[in-house]
Amino acid sequence: MLEELRTHLQQELRIPAIRSERCVHAHIETASCRACVESCPKQAWHLDDDSLGIDVEACDGCGLCAPVCPQGAILHAHEPLLRQFNQTVVALAACEHTGLNGEGIMPCLHALGLHDLLKLYRQGVRGLMTSMGDCAQCPRQVNRTHLADVLTTVNAALTQRNYPAFTYQELPADAWQTQRQQLTPPRSQQQLSRRHFLRRGLQNAVQETLKWQGLLPQDSEKFLPPGTLLPKTTEPANLPYVPQIDSSCCDGCDACFNVCPHEVLFLDIDNPQYVIVAEQCTGCQICVDVCKPQAIHIEHWMIPQVTHLPLHYQRCRRCGVPFHRPVDYAANQNLCHICNQVNHYRNLFQVID
Ligand code: SF4
Ligand code: SF4
Structure with a gap:
């Protein structure tokens, strides 16, 4: 009986701990990441439209899913x-x-x-x-x-x-x-x-008790992107993940920085520009997943070349709303990013007809 309990506990301890709130699928429904599923030699992970889960019977606790997760959502219990x-x-x-x-x-x-x-x-x-x-x-x-x-x-x-x-x-x-x-x-x-x-x-005892009683958030330890763990340098140096925005086709919809969990991308309203802080990027790719014109991609281990993307503020000549767009956007027709994709006038006439 004791031996059985010991084996069971050992097996439980090998199963990776999961911080589901960090997983990209908890951030956006259309996330394409399947890194854990693809890395598992036992096919213990399953991902479908409704859920991502691990079959604890199939998992042998190898921990190979942990390093591939860009979000640090999987933690293995073994340490050197x-x-x-x-x-x-x-x-x-x-x-x-x-x-x-x-x-x-x-x-x-x-x-x-x-x-x-x-x-x-x-x-x-x-x-x-x-x-x-x-x-x-x-x-x-x-x-x-x-x-x-x-x-x-x-x-x-x-x-x-x-x-x-x-x-x-x-x-x-x-x-x-x-x-x-x-x-x-x-x-x-x-x-x-x-x-x-x-x-x-x-x-430690106080912290654990507070966590157990729900008085402290379980995830009080923030996941640090690998770029922030590298020693600081004043010289330009390679970073693990570098978002690259093609300003000739980015239509300024802001979708990427609205979904980014690490504030890598943000809009500087005072000096109209997008700012890219590549050091903070985890390579989770959800900005890529939401970018309709496919203007963003993530490069690996390179020196960030572009950290600021100047923007124009304009007013849409069709619907009249103010919008912004990179200054060197190729097909600048003074249309906001919605009118650029949807011709409301044509749709409206179709409805009236
Ligand atoms: S690898 Fe991490 S972020 Fe990607 S699906 Fe698995 S748990 Fe989510
Ligand atoms: S910039 Fe894109 S890939 Fe990098 S952390 Fe933000 S959403 Fe993820």
Whole structure:
């Protein structure tokens, strides 16, 4: 009985936690994102017109859906172990197929994504020590180079900003196990005084109780776009996601900035222009989903070239309402974005006829 309960709890803990309010489908009905559905090796996610859900019986807790979600709506429970190594802090993580268990063991190391690595970097981690099973034989059929690819991308961004890159060591399981036994927790954790330790424990207990009683929002921790986790630089540098607006076909309807959950795009009324803060973009693509003239798309890892798009204020020559539109809009006929698409006069005459 106890053994059954333990197995059940372990299985429950492996199931990713879901912040449904962050999912793009909670923002707009026409969102096209299916990243979680497509990444799942067990086909545990299902998405139809009415709902997005996970079959907890089918999910084996690999966590591969978590790094692909642009909105951080999926959280896996497994974290690398932080250890002091010479003068730096390293993150130790090993795959469960190494046969090891305990701290630092994850169902799949390829569940570590861009966001995880940048968060580790912000915590002071400067190296990764991993041990993997044989990815080629893994029944999950993952992309074997996923972790190495993400690491290469992150290191390129750090180097471009003149910050030290992550070091990386892939170890056999027994060598990794030895490091786990011998390395000590980071100095910052060791130096936590008894008083701080007790105070932090008390704060956590109060927060959890308030959350449990519904007095604090469950989602008090805001999802930070990866661009904001990168070290700051005064020089132009690549960002993970860069919205690009084609001003020759953007008709100024404002749909993109009305749906953007991260205030990447906004209208500066005083100096008529659209402002694009690419650092805040998560690449969720819902601006692309709502843009009728297909004037916006998201580029990956580039230096933002256009951060402001000057606008004209005009009055529609057909319906008379004021509207704005990029100054270099190609087919400027002085029609607002609604009259531009719908010929009310013709429709009206058709009704009268
Ligand atoms: S990947 Fe994230 S944003 Fe996309 S459908 Fe799944 S939960 Fe929603
Ligand atoms: S700009 Fe577009 S892709 Fe970027 S966060 Fe906003 S809605 Fe998502």
